[in-house]
Amino acid sequence: MAGRIPQSFIDDLLERADIVEVIDARVSLRKTGRNYTGLCPFHNEKTPSFSVNPDKQFYYCFGCGAGGNALGFLMDYERLDFPQAIEQLAHHLGLEVPREDSADLPRTQQRRDMFGLLDKAANFYQHQLKDHHAADRAEDYLRQRGLSTDIITQFSIGFAPPGWDNLLKHLAHNEADQQLLIDSGMLIQKDNGGCYDRFRDRIMFPIRDHRGRMVAFGGRVLGDDKPKYLNSPETAVFQKNRELYGLYEAKQANRQLNQLLIVEGYMDVVALAQHGISYAAATLGTATNEKHLEKVFRLAPKVVFCFDGDKAGRQAANRALEATLGLMQDGREAAFLFLPEGEDPDSLVRQIGQNAFEQLLQEAQPLSDYLFETSAKGIDISSMDGRARLSQQALPLINRLPAGVFKSLMMQSLAERTGLEQQQLSHLIEDIDHSEANKPASENTAPPYSAEYADPASNADLQPVRRPQLNDAQRQLQWSPTRRAIMLLINYPQLSEQIDPENSLQLDSRDPDFELLKELVSQARAQPNATCYNLLGHWLGTAAGELLAQLLTEEPAINESGAQQELLDCIDHFAKSMQRRNREALIQQLATNRSLTLDQLNDDQKKLLAQIGKPKPS
Numbered sequence: 001m002a003g004r005i006p007q008s009f010i011d012d013l014l015e016r017a018d019i020v021e022v023i024d025a026r027v028s029l030r031k032t033g034r035n036y037t038g039l040c041p042f043h044n045e046k047t048p049s050f051s052v053n054p055d056k057q058f059y060y061c062f063g064c065g066a067g068g069n070a071l072g073f074l075m076d077y078e079r080l081d082f083p084q085a086i087e088q089l090a091h092h093l094g095l096e097v098p099r100e101d102s103a104d105l106p107r108t109q110q111r112r113d114m115f116g117l118l119d120k121a122a123n124f125y126q127h128q129l130k131d132h133h134a135a136d137r138a139e140d141y142l143r144q145r146g147l148s149t150d151i152i153t154q155f156s157i158g159f160a161p162p163g164w165d166n167l168l169k170h171l172a173h174n175e176a177d178q179q180l181l182i183d184s185g186m187l188i189q190k191d192n193g194g195c196y197d198r199f200r201d202r203i204m205f206p207i208r209d210h211r212g213r214m215v216a217f218g219g220r221v222l223g224d225d226k227p228k229y230l231n232s233p234e235t236a237v238f239q240k241n242r243e244l245y246g247l248y249e250a251k252q253a254n255r256q257l258n259q260l261l262i263v264e265g266y267m268d269v270v271a272l273a274q275h276g277i278s279y280a281a282a283t284l285g286t287a288t289n290e291k292h293l294e295k296v297f298r299l300a301p302k303v304v305f306c307f308d309g310d311k312a313g314r315q316a317a318n319r320a321l322e323a324t325l326g327l328m329q330d331g332r333e334a335a336f337l338f339l340p341e342g343e344d345p346d347s348l349v350r351q352i353g354q355n356a357f358e359q360l361l362q363e364a365q366p367l368s369d370y371l372f373e374t375s376a377k378g379i380d381i382s383s384m385d386g387r388a389r390l391s392q393q394a395l396p397l398i399n400r401l402p403a404g405v406f407k408s409l410m411m412q413s414l415a416e417r418t419g420l421e422q423q424q425l426s427h428l429i430e431d432i433d434h435s436e437a438n439k440p441a442s443e444n445t446a447p448p449y450s451a452e453y454a455d456p457a458s459n460a461d462l463q464p465v466r467r468p469q470l471n472d473a474q475r476q477l478q479w480s481p482t483r484r485a486i487m488l489l490i491n492y493p494q495l496s497e498q499i500d501p502e503n504s505l506q507l508d509s510r511d512p513d514f515e516l517l518k519e520l521v522s523q524a525r526a527q528p529n530a531t532c533y534n535l536l537g538h539w540l541g542t543a544a545g546e547l548l549a550q551l552l553t554e555e556p557a558i559n560e561s562g563a564q565q566e567l568l569d570c571i572d573h574f575a576k577s578m579q580r581r582n583r584e585a586l587i588q589q590l591a592t593n594r595s596l597t598l599d600q601l602n603d604d605q606k607k608l609l610a611q612i613g614k615p616k617p618s
Helices: 006-016 017-026 069-078 083-093 110-130 136-143 147-154 164-172 175-183 247-253 265-275 292-299 311-326 345-362 366-376 382-401 403-416 420-435 481-491 492-500 514-526 534-537 544-554 560-592 603-612
Strands: 030-032 035-038 052-054 058-061 159-161 187-189 195-197 202-208 214-221 229-231 260-263 280-284 301-308 333-339
Touching: 006 083, 006 110, 017 052, 017 058, 017 069, 017 292, 017 301, 017 345, 030 229, 058 544, 069 083, 110 164, 110 175, 110 202, 110 214, 136 202, 147 164, 147 265, 164 195, 164 292, 164 544, 175 187, 175 544, 195 202, 202 534, 214 514, 247 265, 247 280, 247 292, 247 603, 260 265, 260 292, 260 345, 260 481, 265 345, 280 603, 301 311, 301 382, 311 333, 333 345, 333 366, 366 403, 382 403, 481 544, 481 560, 492 514, 492 560, 514 534, 514 544, 534 544
Parallel strands: 260 280, 260 301, 301 333
Antiparallel strands: 030 035, 035 052, 052 058, 159 202, 187 195, 202 214, 214 229
16 A cells, blocks of 8 residues: 655645635636635535635635635545545646655755745845946846836846856855755756856846745846846746746736736836836746636736737747637636837837837737637638638637637637538537547546545545534634734744743633634744644644634734734733733732731732732731
8 A cells, every 4th residue: 555645745735736726627716806706615605705815825715614725625625535635636736646655755844945045045136236346237237228226126136246156155054055056946066066156147037936935036148148038947946837927026016907918028027017017927938828827817807918020929929829718718808919020018118108008908909809810821711612721720729718608709700700600610619529539548638637546545534624614603703812813823823933932821811712822822833834724734623723714814914024013012912911910819819818928929929019019018
C-alpha cells in the first residue's frame, strides 16, 4: 500500500491552488467587491450567502455555516475523502502526489523562504535605484519614458547595478541562502561551483502572483547586453504560463474591474498606468493561454487583447482567440485591438493620451467579428464553394464555445453568412464531434480524474466533517475585545509573535471565547509560518471552528501594522481587566478579613493596595 501523503505536499498544494478557480468551475460566482459570491451548493437558497475570499483562499456560507479551503470544498462538494480531494486538486494543477517514501518532496518551508528572499531582493533593487552611484542611467531612462515616482513605487521598479555579485553579497549570508537564491533563479551557478548574479545593469520589474507575493523578476537591459529583456527562469514559485505581469497591481488599483487589457511588455503596463489606464497586464514571454484567461475572467467580464498590426501580432491574436473560445460563457466579452505599424501601447499612449487611447479600446474588434474575419481570410465568400469553405473553417471554432446564447448567436451569424440552415450546421457540428470522439487516445486530452487512483486508506483518519447548521443567534457576531483579538489573529497569524501568553493571557476570564484566544495564540506560535487555513484545520468540525470560520470572513479594514496596534490594545485591555479584578478581589478580602496584616500579602497585592489608596492594615 502506498505511504501517506506528506503534510508538506498538502501545504504546498494549498499554496499553489486558487480557491476561486476551484469553486467557480462548480458554482457560478460573481465578483462583489474584493470577494466572490454565489448560491451556496450545500443548502437551498434563493439569495446568495456563499462568499469566497481570494486573498485568504477561504470560502464561507453565512446561511449554513459551511466554510474551509479548496480541499475542504472538494471533499464536501464532490463527496470525496481527503486523499481523493488531494489527488483531484493535484491533477488539476498538473502535479503528481508523492508518498512518504518519495525522494523528491516539495518543501513548503522552502517555498515560503523563497517568497521572503525574493521580497528582500525586490527591496534591494529599489534601494539601488535610489542610492547606487551607477543608477543615474536607470533614472534617466525611466524619466525619458515619462514615469513618475509614484508609478515607480507602485510597481516596485528597481535597479540591478553592474557587477557580478551585488545581490550575492547582500543576501547570501550562508550556504543555505546562496542555494535558495540559486533555486529562485536569482543566481546562476558556474561549473566550478561558484555563482553570480543573474540580473546585472538592468531596470528591474518585480513580478507578483495573484496574492501579491514576489515570485520572479523581469530585467530590461541598459547597456548592449542581450537579451533586451531577461526573465527569471521557472522555479518552485514561478510558472510563466500561469502569471501575468501587472495583474495584482490592476486588482489593487481598481476595486471593480470592468475590463482588462492584455499587452505584451512590462513597460506597456507601466506606461498605461502612468496615463490613467490602470487595468493592463502582460504575458511573460509566452502566448496568452487558458490559465491566464481563467484568472482574467474571474476579475473582469471583458478582456481586450492589444497587438501590433504586423504578421507576428496577427499570429499572437490567433493564439489568443484559440485560448479564449472555451471560456466565452454568456456575460463575458473579448475584443482585439491592433495598433498602427511601429507603435506599441507605451509609445501610443504617450502620443495621444488616455482619452484617445480608451476610445480605441471602445472601438476594438469584437471576438465574433475577428473569428469570422480570420476564418474567411483568402476565401471568396461570394461563391458557393467559398461559403462552404467558410463553414468548414468557422464551425470547429464556434463548436468550442460553451453552450449558451452567445454560441447560438454565432451559429445564427454563420448561417446568414453562408446561406446554410442552422439545422444543416448542427449536423456538421455533430460530424465534428463524432470525428473528435474517434481520435486515437494519444490525441485527446488527459482523462478526467478518477477516484480509483486514490488511496483512501493512507489518510483514512482525515475524513470530511459536515458543518452543522447555524441558527440566526449563532450567526450573529457579538463583538468583544476577545473576539476582536481572535479575528485579528486568524487574519494575521504572524501577529501571535507579539503576544507573550505567559504574562499577557493569564486573565481568568468569564468570556467563553478567551480560552479559544489562548489556544489560537498557542497554535499560531507553535507554527510560525502557518496560514489561516492551516490553523482552521485544528478546529475542523467543532463549534470553535465555526466561530473562527465566521471571524475569518470579517474584514479587519486595516493593514497588518494597524492590526498589530489594535491587537496590542486588546492585550492591554485584558491586562487592565485582570488588574481591576484582582483589585476588587483584594478589597473584598480586606473587607471580610480585617485582621489581615501587610506581611500576609504578596508583592502584587501590596502594589495593588498602594494603588487603591486605602488605609493599610495594622
